[in-house]
Structure formats: C-alpha cells, structure tokens
Amino acid sequence: MFFQITKAATPLTGCRRQLILRSLSSSTNNIQIEVDNKTGFATVSMNRPPVNLLNLELINSLTRSMKEMEQNKSRGIILTSTSNSVFSGGLDIKELYRPDVQRLREFWTAFQDMWLAWYGSAVPTAALINGHSPAGGCVLATCCEYRVMLPKFTIGLNEAKFGLVPPPVVRISFKNVLPLRIAELALCQGKLFTSNDALNIGLIDELAKTKEEGYEKCVKFLQTFRKVDPVARSLTKQQFRGKDLDDLRKGKQKDLNDFVEHVTQDDIQMRLGLYLEQLHNRKKK
Numbered sequence: 513m514f515f516q517i518t519k520a521a522t523p524l525t526g527c528r529r530q531l532i533l534r535s536l537s538s539s540t541n542n543i544q545i546e547v548d549n550k551t552g553f554a555t556v557s558m559n560r561p562p563v564n565l566l567n568l569e570l571i572n573s574l575t576r577s578m579k580e581m582e583q584n585k586s587r588g589i590i591l592t593s594t595s596n597s598v599f600s601g602g603l604d605i606k607e608l609y610r611p612d613v614q615r616l617r618e619f620w621t622a623f624q625d626m627w628l629a630w631y632g633s634a635v636p637t638a639a640l641i642n643g644h645s646p647a648g649g650c651v652l653a654t655c656c657e658y659r660v661m662l663p664k665f666t667i668g669l670n671e672a673k674f675g676l677v678p679p680p681v682v683r684i685s686f687k688n689v690l691p692l693r694i695a696e697l698a699l700c701q702g703k704l705f706t707s708n709d710a711l712n713i714g715l716i717d718e719l720a721k722t723k724e725e726g727y728e729k730c731v732k733f734l735q736t737f738r739k740v741d742p743v744a745r746s747l748t749k750q751q752f753r754g755k756d757l758d759d760l761r762k763g764k765q766k767d768l769n770d771f772v773e774h775v776t777q778d779d780i781q782m783r784l785g786l787y788l789e790q791l792h793n794r795k796k797k
C-alpha cells in the first residue's frame with residue numbers, strides 16, 4: 513500500500529494541522545495528504561519546492577494519491593500546495609528541454625494518466641489555489657470540480673506565449689469550465705488571468721482572503737454532495753466527462769507521438785531554452 517492511514521483530530525487549522533496520510537514509497541516526499549476526521553475530506557498538498565513544478569515524480573505521485581484515495585473511498589479531496597505563493601508553476605520545462613526521448617515519452621504518458629485520474633475521479637474534488645497557477649497548474653485546477661483562489665495571483669494557459677501549442681489534454685478541462693469563445697481567445701493569447709479576472713470569467717468559482725477561509729469554502733462545496741448518493745454522483749460526473757475521457761484513452765498513443773514530435777523540433781527546443789533562460793534571469797534585472 514502506498515499510503516499509511518491514521519485519523520486526524522482536527523481539520524487544516526494552522527499549527528494544529530495533523531498529517532495523517534503519509535507517502536511511504538515516495539523518497540522525495542513531494543505530496544502531503546491530510547484527512548479531516550470530522551468531514552472525512554482529504555487535503556492533498558503538492559510539496560515540491562520552490563514552485564511545485566510538475567516533473568515525472570510529482571505527476572506520478574498525484575496519480576497514485578488519487579487512485580489510493582478512490583480505493584479508500586475518500587468522501588472528497590481538496591488539492592492545494594504547501595507553498596505560500598505558488599499552487600503549481602506548471603510543467604517542469606527541464607523535462608522538455610534537450611530531453612532523453614525515452615523519459616520524455618514516460619513523462620507525457622504519466623501526465624496523460626494524471627489527467628485521466630483527476631479529471632475522471634470518482635471522488636468529488638475542489639482546488640484551493642493558494643498561489644500562481646500557470647499552464648500545468650491551471651490544468652490541475654480545472655480537472656477539479658470547484659476552484660477557490662486567493663487574491664493577487666495568476667492562473668491560465670500561457671503556452672502560446674513561449675511557443676508551445678497546448679495539446680488536447682491541456683485544453684479540455686479548461687474548455688469544460690469556460691465558455692468556448694473565452695477559452696479560445698485566452699489560449700490564443702496565452703493569457704494569465706488575475707484572481708479577480710479569473711472570477712469574473714468563471715475560471716474560478718470563489719475568492720478567499722486566506723488559505724483557511726479557502727479551505728472552509730472548499731469544504732462547504734464538498735458538503736453539497738452529502739445527501740447525494742455517491743454512486744449516482746460519480747457516474748453522473750463521469751458520464752458528463754465521458755467523451756473527453758474516452759477521446760484521450762483512445763487517442764493516447766497519437767497524442768503521445770504528436771507531443772514528442774512537437775517538443776523535439778529544433779525550433780521548439782530553441783524557444784524552450786530561451787524561456788528557461790528568461791525564467792532564470794528574471795530576478796537579476
């Protein structure tokens with residue numbers, strides 16, 4: 513078994529917070545999971561400093577944790593991060609730049625599996641977006657059924673800005689949340705929305721002033737399912753998302769081949785290299 517389970521006496525409240533599910537096999541400890549004893553809801557916190565970049569290991573941990581919580585019949589999941597300023601900085605571009613093609617294939621397959629697990633999860637999910645959430649971070653947030661965000665951060669799919677074409681698996685959950693026209697424009701512009709703007713267009717559902725307030729709002733959302741039959745609820749969700757899930761399952765190999773072909777092009781490699789350099793030099797200016 514991947515996680516050890518113990519029950520916590522108190523929910524996620526400052527220093528009384530209690531870690532009760534701990535990853536046993538992940539040597540990097542890149543995910544923390546707590547279960548609130550009162551509600552039965554699990555909080556999954558990404559914990560890969562400094563900015564929770566999605567590398568192969570973190571992606572695999574996210575998939576395994578979802579599968580584990582489904583097996584444990586978790587009643588609801590809140591996805592957040594241990595950072596004070598970043599939910600997730602998105603894909604770790606070092607996985608894409610000058611890649612070992614075998615690992616690149618493994619990386620994208622893992623990303624597809626993570627998306628299938630979170631977008632199609634049987635358990636209700638809410639994202640507590642307690643920091644910036646570009647690109648892959650936004651994908652994770654939009655896989656969840658509800659989003660509560662803290663102020664003065666940004667969220668969106670900015671791939672076009674640095675020359676990447678967002679593949680279907682990146683676009684679908686975004687399209688599921690936003691009106692088509694807004695989604696198309698935002699993708700073409702590579703736009704990152706402020707928390708306020710994200711609320712106005714419906715990319716997030718609520719704002720919260722603090723992480724604690726955000727947690728309470730996520731709990732309140734998850735509690736809306738308390739009186740609903742869990743099997744009916746999860747089948748309804750999965751049928752709603754069924755076509756998206758089936759399309760990726762059936763098209764997985766083609767999606768993988770397209771991704772590898774796109775990312776390994778000389779021009780894309782040059783852009784990725786420049787972007788990494790820009791990110792690295794950002795604070796020196």
Ligand SMILES: CCCCC/C=C\C/C=C\CCC/C=C/C(=O)SCCNC(=O)CCNC(=O)[C@H](O)C(C)(C)COP(=O)(O)OP(=O)(O)OC[C@H]1O[C@@H](n2cnc3c(N)ncnc32)[C@H](O)[C@@H]1OP(=O)(O)O
Binds near residue numbers: 676
């Ligand atoms: C035609 C057919 C088409 C088929 C399509 C097929 C394929 C398409 C191909 C690919 C699509 C893939 C989709 C991609 C999704 C992604 O997620 S790409 C990543 C996008 N992410 C970003 O753009 C975020 C960039 N980062 C930031 O804006 C900031 O870092 C921040 C997240 C706001 C946090 O800021 P701050 O707290 O100030 O931290 P730093 O900027 O100092 O960052 C800390 C260190 O981390 C490095 N870093 C940051 N982000 C990344 C990243 N994404 N990848 C790698 N490294 C990153 C940063 O350089 C710092 O490191 P150093 O201190 O410089 O060493």
